[in-house]
Amino acid sequence: MQSKKSQPQNPFSPSKELQLFLAGRSLLREELPFSPTIIETHLQQGYLQKQSGLEKIQSNWQCRRCGTQKPHRIGSYPCAVCKKTCYYCRHCLMMRRVASCSELFQWTGPPPTYTTFSKKMLQWEGTLSPGQQQASDSIVNRIAKAGKKAEKMLVWAVCGSGKTELLFAGIHTALQLGMRICIATPRTDVVLELVPRLQAAFPNTVIAALYGGSTDRDKFAPLTIATTHQLFRFANAFDVMIVDEVDAFPFSFDESLAFAVKKASKETTVTIYLTATPTSVWKRACRKGTASCITIPARFHKHPLPVPTLQWCGNWRKSLEKQRLPLNVKNWVLYRLKTKKQALLFFPSVASIKQALPYFQAIDPHIHLVYAEDPLRKEKVQKMRTKEIMILLTTTILERGVTFPNLDVAVIGAENAIFTEAALVQIAGRVGRSAQYPFGTVTFFHHGRTKAMLAALSQIEGMNRQARRRGWLMND
Numbered sequence: 001m002q003s004k005k006s007q008p009q010n011p012f013s014p015s016k017e018l019q020l021f022l023a024g025r026s027l028l029r030e031e032l033p034f035s036p037t038i039i040e041t042h043l044q045q046g047y048l049q050k051q052s053g054l055e056k057i058q059s060n061w062q063c064r065r066c067g068t069q070k071p072h073r074i075g076s077y078p079c080a081v082c083k084k085t086c087y088y089c090r091h092c093l094m095m096r097r098v099a100s101c102s103e104l105f106q107w108t109g110p111p112p113t114y115t116t117f118s119k120k121m122l123q124w125e126g127t128l129s130p131g132q133q134q135a136s137d138s139i140v141n142r143i144a145k146a147g148k149k150a151e152k153m154l155v156w157a158v159c160g161s162g163k164t165e166l167l168f169a170g171i172h173t174a175l176q177l178g179m180r181i182c183i184a185t186p187r188t189d190v191v192l193e194l195v196p197r198l199q200a201a202f203p204n205t206v207i208a209a210l211y212g213g214s215t216d217r218d219k220f221a222p223l224t225i226a227t228t229h230q231l232f233r234f235a236n237a238f239d240v241m242i243v244d245e246v247d248a249f250p251f252s253f254d255e256s257l258a259f260a261v262k263k264a265s266k267e268t269t270v271t272i273y274l275t276a277t278p279t280s281v282w283k284r285a286c287r288k289g290t291a292s293c294i295t296i297p298a299r300f301h302k303h304p305l306p307v308p309t310l311q312w313c314g315n316w317r318k319s320l321e322k323q324r325l326p327l328n329v330k331n332w333v334l335y336r337l338k339t340k341k342q343a344l345l346f347f348p349s350v351a352s353i354k355q356a357l358p359y360f361q362a363i364d365p366h367i368h369l370v371y372a373e374d375p376l377r378k379e380k381v382q383k384m385r386t387k388e389i390m391i392l393l394t395t396t397i398l399e400r401g402v403t404f405p406n407l408d409v410a411v412i413g414a415e416n417a418i419f420t421e422a423a424l425v426q427i428a429g430r431v432g433r434s435a436q437y438p439f440g441t442v443t444f445f446h447h448g449r450t451k452a453m454l455a456a457l458s459q460i461e462g463m464n465r466q467a468r469r470r471g472w473l474m475n476d
């Protein structure tokens with residue numbers, strides 16, 4: 001093939017639509033609404049590149065879209081097109097079938113540019129807490145110096161420290177430099193919550209919100225807010241990648257999502273990981289200084305994190321079998337009812353909340369339960385918001401992401417393995433989040449202390465100590 005430069009008499013003008021549509025993405029032919037002629041000429045001119053959907057590595061197939069290489073995730077079928085057996089990826093099948101005979105297209109021409117606006121791009125008048133300010137400055141610094149090699153940093157920010165606001169200045173810097181930014185988060189709820197807040201802060205910036213079923217899919221935007229699954233459709237796209245809740249399910253258990261973050265990044269991307277509860281690998285890296293890590297130990301309202309109390313409640317399962325609640329649990333609930341304080345009670349399993357509910361309803365019929373597959377889940381969470389429900393029994397689904405302003409929480413059966421250190425810190429982090437009600441109690445009812453309980457306690461106390469030492473707490 002001859003290069004473009006050798007044919008000045010007939011200069012090729014690439015399609016702007018195709019460029020905007022495909023730049024930074026990796027899509028199947030059937031996902032490209034362009035004619036065969038357009039695709040063919042751009043391939044010939046070197047503006048497009050195509051690769052087979054699955055790649056054979058030794059004797060195993062690997063999916064080029066989601067990176068899976070586990071043999072049980074690769075299926076085979078008699079292909080009508082090829083008239084032979086073809087292979088396909090089961091793992092990302094919900095996003096259309098990627099097969100050994102399908103092709104993924106990427107834009108290899110010049111990247112699109114968009115107009116960068118003046119300094120008024122960021123319209124946010126709030127002020128940052130000292131902890132937020134320090135993290136914000138550090139992010140700005142990192143982004144301003146980006147471009148030579150990949151950079152990674154972890155922001156370890158306690159629950160309620162105000163993670164979103166500390167990103168604004170960094171996003172602003174990146175936009176002014178003409179960079180493309182992505183905020184990836186494991187949950188759709190978070191995408192839906194972040195979009196209006198960021199749009200209000202950056203009213204002149206096009207923001208694409210990507211989650212299962214969203215309509216922004218084909219929009220070229222300098223700022224993308226996406227669930228981590230949506231990153232499978234990107235390749236070599238973002239200059240700044242912000243990964244929210246890096247420890248949260250399903251992110252930490254699904255290595256293909258780590259593959260997706262990497263694939264969607266460039267060689268020089270600045271990646272910022274946000275978490276309130278880093279994994280032990282991250283914590284070690286922070287302590288040793290092998291990863292750059294910023295800690296925000298204080299909440300934005302400058303009150304300390306509520307410290308859990310541990311209370312032995314005997315064999316609570318046996319109590320339930322005998323159709324009664326442990327006495328201290330019962331008293332805990334009665335006190336919340338009497339003082340009209342909202343409360344969440346976390347249980348280790350759906351079976352245990354279902355078993356316990358009648359005994360709670362015997363105290364007050366307005367106590368309800370919620371779990372992941374509950375068809376009324378959204379309604380019940382909404383009723384908690386409007387205070388139509390005052391006490392809710394829940395599984396760990398409400399461990400993160402929810403904020404009710406004036407709340408106490410208890411864990412029943414805190415000794416269960418499902419309550420890891422991170423889960424317990426997140427649960428405790430539901431309490432005292434609003435500036436109006438910065439206090440509340442956290443009680444771990446248990447039938448035997450665990451390492452996780454003690455570690456959660458010491459993590460929370462450690463953060464409060466750090467915050468106090470730095471002078472980031474009000475005199476308490």
Ligand SMILES: [Zn+2]
Pocket residue numbers: 063064065066067068089090091092093098
């Ligand atoms: Zn796949």
Ligand SMILES: [Zn+2]
Pocket residue numbers: 079080081082083085086099100101
């Ligand atoms: Zn085939």
